[in-house]
Amino acid sequence: MQANFFVRKRRNSLMYYALLILITVVAITITEYNVVKGFTSIPKAAEWAFQNFYPNAKALNKLPAIAESLVETVLVSIAATTVASVFALLFAILGSNTTGVGGVASWISRSIATLFRNIDVAAWSMILLFSFGQNVMTGYFALFFGSFGFMTRAFIESIDEVSSSSVEALRATGAPYFSIIFQSVIPSSMPQLLSWILFMVETNIRQATLIGILTGTGIGFLFSLYYKSLNYSSASLVVIVIVVAIMLIEVVSNYVRRVIL
Incomplete structure (x- = not known):
């Protein structure tokens, strides 16, 4: 057998x-992709990058402007994530099998989360460009909608996994619904919820670069501007700054996870 x-x-x-x-x-x-040509072109691409794609003294003069755009990108990403997490928590409570009210409300909550989660932030950016144009609000709402859909689903799974036993115990004692939510569900799920929020902040900072290229804002716009003007030295400095920033944020995020988990 x-x-x-x-x-x-x-x-x-x-x-x-x-x-x-x-x-x-x-x-x-x-x-009609040429596999052999694709792999054999890698050494030439690497050689070009070493010869052209590196920061020089002239590019370092643009570091203050790059840092300012980076701060804007990070702040927008954090703001979109934190606000989206609040709405995601409300929808997760409604859609959860453990805490949901059931029926149409749970179905609507899960359906909205699924819809928003399956539309990529780049698609949201292009959709919102028609309404808001190329500005920071477009990038903010694109990150917000993408974060909302992802975190609602993640929060639902976290609540169902962590809180089921304690919720059943409180229901057996006749505890009211809101007491169960605020005294059991949220406290017991908080470490996992914070972990998902930190993960989403890291992800949004990476995605904000691409969104900036589409919306003409933030550090993504600077990279696009330098690269299209053949200023490869400044473009490479933008890439380095982004990588360093993401690594620092990941270190901070991992430290916070170790503290709360």
């Missing part, structure tokens, strides 16, 4: 890999 299970599992794995290879070959054929 066990031998048949492993044989069946191995056969399914082989079928999966065969299907994956077939899809890859079909995609390469349709797009």
